[in-house]
Amino acid sequence: MSDARLYSAGTREAATLQVFALVPAYQPDERLVTLAQELDFAGCSVIVVDDGSSPDKKMYFDGASKYAKIIAHSHNMGKGAAIKTGIRYIAKSAKATGGAVIVVVDCDGQHLPQDALRVAREAAANPGCLVLGVRDVGQKMPLRSRFGNTVTRAVFRLLSGVYISDTQTGLRAFDSSLFDLMLEIEGMRYEYEINVLMRLAKERVPIREVPIETIYHDRKNTVSHFRTLSDSYKVFAGMLRAADMPMLKFTVSSLLSFCVDFMLFNIFLLFFERYRFGEVISNVCARVFSSVFNYRLNCGFVFRSKSSAKSFFEYSVLAALILFFNTVLLVGYTKLKIAPRIAKLLTEITLFVVSFTIQRFVIFRNKRKPMGIGQKKVSRGE
DSSP states (O other): OOTTEEEOSSSSSOOEEEEEEEEEESSOOTHHHHHHHHHHHTTOEEEEEEESOOGGGHHHHHHHTTTEEEEEESSOOOHHHHHHHHHHHHHHHHHHHTOEEEEEOOTTSOSOHHHHHHHHHHHHHSTTOEEEEEOOOSTTSOHHHHHHHHHHHHHHHHHHSOOOSOTTOOOEEEEGGGHHHHHHSOOSSTHHHHHHHHHHHHTTOOEEEEEOOOOOSSTTOTTOOOOHHHHHHHHHHHHHHHHOOHHHHHHHHHHHHHHHHHHHHHHHHHHHTTSTTHHHHHHHHHHHHHHHHHHHHIIIIISOOOOOHHHHHHHHHHHHHHHHHHHHHHHHHHHTTOOHHHHHHHHHHHHHHHHHHHIIIIITOOOSOOOOTTOOOOOTTO
16 A cells, blocks of 8 residues: 555544645746656655746646646646645546545645645644645745734634644645535635635634745745735635634724735835925825725725725725814813823724724625524524
8 A cells, every 4th residue: 555545533444645746836846747747656645736827837737647637727827726626626636546635735736745645634634624734934934925914813813813833835625525615615716725724714614734844945935926915815714704803803994904004105205205294194194095906905895895986985084084084083182181102092992993984884894684584594514
C-alpha cells in the first residue's frame, strides 16, 4: 500500500481512503511539472485544474499530464472555481473507492509534498475536520504577505471568534464528508478560501493546524496572482457577509472605512499641505472617497440591500448631517468642560449608534419577508 493510502480512524472498521492532491493552476511554470511528479511518486492521485492559462503555458500542463489528470477551464474563473471543479471531479471518483481525502496544494512550489501528505494524514485521522498546513508568520514571510495575514487573522477572529494562525494558507485537507459543504460555499477567486473558514467556523466544523515549511522564492512573493486591492476587498467583504451579524459587521465596516479615510487623508495632504486650509481640503476629499467605500460595504455586505440612486442619496444626506453634528457635538462636549480626547470619543460613539440605527432600519432596511408559516427552511442535503 502506498504512502497515500491512508486509514480513517473515524469508523469501527478501518477503511482505506484514497488521497487526491488537487492543484489549482493559473499561469504556472516548470515547478508545476516537478510538483506533479513528486506528488505522484508519493502515491497521490494528482488532479491539476488549468484555470484558463495562456497557450504559452501548455507545455507545463503537457509535462504534468504524465503524472496527473488535467482538467481545463476555457477561461480564467479564479482559484475558488478551480478548487470546486476539482472537488466535483474527485467526488465522482471517490464513490468508486469508498472514500477520499483531498489535499489542496498550490502550484508555485511553496508546499512540499511531504507536508501535503502530513496534512492529508491528519484529515484522514479526523473525519469531518478541515486541516490547515500553517506557515510561520515571521521574518521568512514576505512583508506584503505577513501584513495581510496579520490583518486578516485579526479580523477573522473578531468576526468568527475562532483563532487561526494562518488564514491565508493554501495547503488544506478534508475528507469526503465535507465535499458537499465545500461546493456550497460562495466565492470564485481568492475570497473562497476565507469564506470556507468563515462558514466552517460558523457551523462549528473542527479546524486543525499542522505546521509546515515556509517556502518563498523571493522576498516579494512575485509568483502569486493575488490582486492586492480587488482580491483584498473580496476577502474582507466575504468575511463580513459570512459573519451575518449586522452590528458587528457595521463596526468592522466602519473601522475599514476609517483606515481608508486616514490613508487617503495623508495622501491628499502631500499635495495640499502647502496651501491655505490644506488640512480641511484633504479631509473633505478623503471623506468623500471613504464615504463611497463605506456605502458600498454597508449596502452590499453589512445590510445586504441592493444599491440604488435613492439609497445613495439618503446615505449622502446622512453622511453630510453626521459631519455637521460631529462638529456640533464635539464643541458641545468641550463646553461642558470634558477633555477634548474624551469629547471626541463620546462624539464618535454617539454618532456611530445613530448612524447604525438609521442605515439599518431606514436606508438599507431589509424588505424581504421573514420566514413564517408555510415556508420551509432548506437545510444542507435536502
